[in-house]
Amino acid sequence: MTRHHDSRHAVSNQAVAADCARLADLLEIAGENPFRVRAWRNAAETIEGLGERLADAVAEGADLTAYPHIGKDIAAALESRVRDGVLPPLEEIAVRVPPELADLMAVKGLGPKGIKALYDAFRIRGLDDLAAAAEAGRVRELPGFGPKKEQALLAGIRQLRARGERRTRLDAAERLAEPLREWLAGGSGVGDVVIAGSYRRRKETVGDLDIVAVSSDGDSVMARLFAYDAIERTVSHGTTRSTVVLEGGLQVDLRAVPAESLGAALVYFTGSKAHNVVLRQRAIDRGWKLNEYGLFEGGRTLAGADEAGVYRALGLAWIPPELREDQGEVAAAETDALPALIEPGDLRGDLHAHTDWSDGKAGLEAMARAAAERGLEYLAITDHGPRVRVANGLDAERLRRQGEAIDALQPELSDITLLKGCEVDILEDGRLDLPDEVLAALDIVVCSIHFHLDLPRDRQTERVLRALDNPHCMIWGHPTAREIGRREPIDIDLERCLAAAAEKGVAVEINAQPKRLDLCDRHVRLALQKGCRLVINTDAHSVANLDLARFGVDQARRAWVTSEQVVNTLPLAALRRVLRPRP
DNA sequence: GCCGTTTTCGGCCCGACTGTTTTCAGTCG
Structure with a gap:
C-alpha cells in the first residue's frame, strides 16, 4: 500500500490528461512509433472526457482498462500517476528529450520534426529561444526551413502569446458565424452553407469555425470569403479550402464542395x-x-x-x-437505439428566472408576457434570497410581498401561469438562507451555491448533501458554479451528490446561460446514470435571456437526454406532482 | 500501445495546402 488516499488532494483528470498529451508530444518529437504516440493521445482524450474522477476510480480499485483506449500498460502508468504523482513513461522520455519542447507544439506551423531539427541544430527549447533564433535569421538556414517559414513561426509565436489556447464560447461564436454564413450564402453560385465542426455538434466552446459551402466553382466561393469585411488576415487559400482569421482572432476554415459531396463533407x-x-x-x-x-x-x-x-x-x-x-x-x-433527443419546443416552462425585484432587468409583468410570447405555459419567478445581498436578494417580507404582486398580476395573464419561487443560497454549512416555513409557501425552490466556492471537497460535498436533504429543495441550481473560461467548477463529490439528488427527487439543473452551461454535458450524462431528473432553466436576468433555453437544450442533447427526463417538459399539473416539498 | 463480427498479430484516416523543393516532407484539420 502506498500513502493514505486523501480525496482533497487527489489529482484532477485534466492534470493527468495533460501529462498523457505531453508524453505523446515528446514521444513524437523523439521519433517514436507513431501509433504509440496516438495511443497516448487517445488515452488523454479518454481521461479528459470521463464523467467521474480518475483518482476516485483508482481509489476504488476500478479496472481502468475498461475505459476505451486504456490498455494494460497505460492503466498501470495512470495508477502510478494518481498514487505517486508520477507518470513513469514521462519520466523516462524526459531523460532523452527536454520536456519543455512539448510547449513548442502549440506554435502553428511547427510540428515534431521541426522541433527536433531546431533543438538538434540550435538547442532551442522554448518560445523565447525560438523567437530569438528566428529574429536573428538563423532558422532559415536549416534544411527544410526558409525565410517564409521563419516569418510564419514568428507570427505563430505572436499569436500564441496574444491568445493562448483560448476557445470561443458557443454564443460568441454564433454572433460571428451567422453573419458570415449569410454573407457566403449570398454569393452567386453558392448553394447550402453549413457551419460544421464543434459548432454543429454544439460544444460549449469552439476552437475555430469549419464551414462547408456547396458550389460547382470553388474559386468564386473563396473570392466571396475574401471579400468579407471582418477578416483580419489570410492563413492559406486554395480552390477547395481556405483559412482566414476573423477580427478578434477566431479562425475560419472554409471548404467548397460540389453538391454530390455535401453529405460526405458534412460528416x-x-x-x-x-x-x-x-x-x-x-x-x-x-x-x-x-x-x-x-x-x-x-x-x-x-x-x-x-x-x-x-x-x-x-x-x-x-x-x-x-x-x-x-x-x-x-x-x-x-440497432436503431438512438435516443429521441429533446428539442427546444419540448420545453413548456422555465423554472429559474429573475426580475427587477432582485438583480433582473425586467419587471414581473414584462417577464411574464415575454415568456408567454415564447410559448411557455409557466414561469417560475425565482429572485435571489437575502444572502445574495449584492443582487438585492429578497428577505422573507419582500418575498411575501412579491407573492402578493404575483397574485395580483395572474388574473391579467391568460396564457401563462406564474409560479412563486426563490433561488435560495446554500450557505457555507449547507443550511438555506430562508427558513423552512417561508419556503413552504413557495411553488418552486431552487437551491444554488454562490459563495465559498473554494471549500475543500469533503466540506463542499457535505454542504450540498445537507441542502439537498432539505424537504423544500426542489431544484439544485447551477450545481458546480463554474463559469466557462473564468471559473473552475467547485471541488465536490458529484457522483455522491447526484445520487442523493436522485434519491430525494431533487431535479438537477442544466443552467442554459452560455457562460455557465452547468451541469456540463459530461456531468449531465453522469446525472442520468445516477437516475436524476433534470430541468433546463434559463436563469434569465432579462427578457432577452429567455431565448437562451436552446443553449441548455444543446448540452442536454449532447448528453443523450430525452424530453421524458426533463421535468419542465411536463404540463403544469404533472410538474406540480413531481416537484413539491417532501414529507 | 491499443484493439478484435478478418481476435492475440498486424493493423492503426487521409486529403489539401505551404514552403521547400525539383518531386516532396511537414503540418493541419
Whole structure:
C-alpha cells in the first residue's frame, strides 16, 4: 500500500490528461512509433472526457482498462500517476528529450520534426529561444526551413502569446458565424452553407469555425470569403479550402464542395475526429473508402450527396451531430437505439428566472408576457434570497410581498401561469438562507451555491448533501458554479451528490446561460446514470435571456437526454406532482 | 500501445495546402 488516499488532494483528470498529451508530444518529437504516440493521445482524450474522477476510480480499485483506449500498460502508468504523482513513461522520455519542447507544439506551423531539427541544430527549447533564433535569421538556414517559414513561426509565436489556447464560447461564436454564413450564402453560385465542426455538434466552446459551402466553382466561393469585411488576415487559400482569421482572432476554415459531396463533407467536417475514425473503420471493414467526397467501392460511389445517405449506406441511422463523440452512438445507430433527443419546443416552462425585484432587468409583468410570447405555459419567478445581498436578494417580507404582486398580476395573464419561487443560497454549512416555513409557501425552490466556492471537497460535498436533504429543495441550481473560461467548477463529490439528488427527487439543473452551461454535458450524462431528473432553466436576468433555453437544450442533447427526463417538459399539473416539498 | 463480427498479430484516416523543393516532407484539420 502506498500513502493514505486523501480525496482533497487527489489529482484532477485534466492534470493527468495533460501529462498523457505531453508524453505523446515528446514521444513524437523523439521519433517514436507513431501509433504509440496516438495511443497516448487517445488515452488523454479518454481521461479528459470521463464523467467521474480518475483518482476516485483508482481509489476504488476500478479496472481502468475498461475505459476505451486504456490498455494494460497505460492503466498501470495512470495508477502510478494518481498514487505517486508520477507518470513513469514521462519520466523516462524526459531523460532523452527536454520536456519543455512539448510547449513548442502549440506554435502553428511547427510540428515534431521541426522541433527536433531546431533543438538538434540550435538547442532551442522554448518560445523565447525560438523567437530569438528566428529574429536573428538563423532558422532559415536549416534544411527544410526558409525565410517564409521563419516569418510564419514568428507570427505563430505572436499569436500564441496574444491568445493562448483560448476557445470561443458557443454564443460568441454564433454572433460571428451567422453573419458570415449569410454573407457566403449570398454569393452567386453558392448553394447550402453549413457551419460544421464543434459548432454543429454544439460544444460549449469552439476552437475555430469549419464551414462547408456547396458550389460547382470553388474559386468564386473563396473570392466571396475574401471579400468579407471582418477578416483580419489570410492563413492559406486554395480552390477547395481556405483559412482566414476573423477580427478578434477566431479562425475560419472554409471548404467548397460540389453538391454530390455535401453529405460526405458534412460528416467529415462535423466530426468529431473520433466519430469519423469509427465511421471510416466501418467503411474499411466493408472494403470501402470514406472521405470528404463520398463513400466509395472502388470507383463506384455508394453515397455522398446527403448525410443520411452516407450513414444509411454504412448500415446506420442518421446520427444527430450532438452525439458524434464516439460515446457509443455508432453502436446505437446500428440497432436503431438512438435516443429521441429533446428539442427546444419540448420545453413548456422555465423554472429559474429573475426580475427587477432582485438583480433582473425586467419587471414581473414584462417577464411574464415575454415568456408567454415564447410559448411557455409557466414561469417560475425565482429572485435571489437575502444572502445574495449584492443582487438585492429578497428577505422573507419582500418575498411575501412579491407573492402578493404575483397574485395580483395572474388574473391579467391568460396564457401563462406564474409560479412563486426563490433561488435560495446554500450557505457555507449547507443550511438555506430562508427558513423552512417561508419556503413552504413557495411553488418552486431552487437551491444554488454562490459563495465559498473554494471549500475543500469533503466540506463542499457535505454542504450540498445537507441542502439537498432539505424537504423544500426542489431544484439544485447551477450545481458546480463554474463559469466557462473564468471559473473552475467547485471541488465536490458529484457522483455522491447526484445520487442523493436522485434519491430525494431533487431535479438537477442544466443552467442554459452560455457562460455557465452547468451541469456540463459530461456531468449531465453522469446525472442520468445516477437516475436524476433534470430541468433546463434559463436563469434569465432579462427578457432577452429567455431565448437562451436552446443553449441548455444543446448540452442536454449532447448528453443523450430525452424530453421524458426533463421535468419542465411536463404540463403544469404533472410538474406540480413531481416537484413539491417532501414529507 | 491499443484493439478484435478478418481476435492475440498486424493493423492503426487521409486529403489539401505551404514552403521547400525539383518531386516532396511537414503540418493541419
